[in-house]
Amino acid sequence: MTSRDYLWATMCVVLSMPRVGFPCEDIEMFDAWVREPPPLVTVAAGYFTLKNNGSEPATIERIESACCAEVAMHKVLGNGDQRRMTPIPELVVRPGKIASFTPGNAHLMLIAPSQPLQHGQSVELRFICSDGTSLRTGFDVVYGQ
Numbered sequence: 354m355t356s357r358d359y360l361w362a363t364m365c366v367v368l369s370m371p372r373v374g375f376p377c378e379d380i381e382m383f384d385a386w387v388r389e390p391p392p393l394v395t396v397a398a399g400y401f402t403l404k405n406n407g408s409e410p411a412t413i414e415r416i417e418s419a420c421c422a423e424v425a426m427h428k429v430l431g432n433g434d435q436r437r438m439t440p441i442p443e444l445v446v447r448p449g450k451i452a453s454f455t456p457g458n459a460h461l462m463l464i465a466p467s468q469p470l471q472h473g474q475s476v477e478l479r480f481i482c483s484d485g486t487s488l489r490t491g492f493d494v495v496y497g498q
């Protein structure tokens with residue numbers, strides 16, 4: 354086999370391989386918003402809906418942002434006075450599935466913002482998947498709701 358034949362053979366193998374997944378890049382984000390916290394409150398809640406349009410599960414391991422000291426995923430357990438929240442260590446979204454963080458169900462905690470979060474602003478959050486891919490999304494800071 355000449356080196357040219359070898360090159361073609363290699364290219365054919367590469368082109369015929371199944372597409373390798375990039376889980377966080379196949380995520381579509383909807384309704385990403387942060388509730389403006391009351392004055393002097395140093396934590397804010399964020400909400401979103403996302404869909405995994407890829408062919409592999411997307412495992413979101415953590416979320417980063419320059420806005421805040423920390424961004425955590427929490428779910429709400431129980432109801433009424435019994436309500437409490439607990440961390441979500443990772444969020445797995447199967448292919449074609451939707452995950453919704455909505456009030457009373459689950460939320461992001463934006464902890465210790467470096468500047469007050471006020472309506473009209475947008476904060477950029479970066480969702481990081483277990484394979485190292487990531488997704489940046491702007492969250493609109495909204496008053497009330």
Ligand SMILES: [Cu+2]
Pocket residue numbers: 427438460461462
């Ligand atoms: Cu929380």
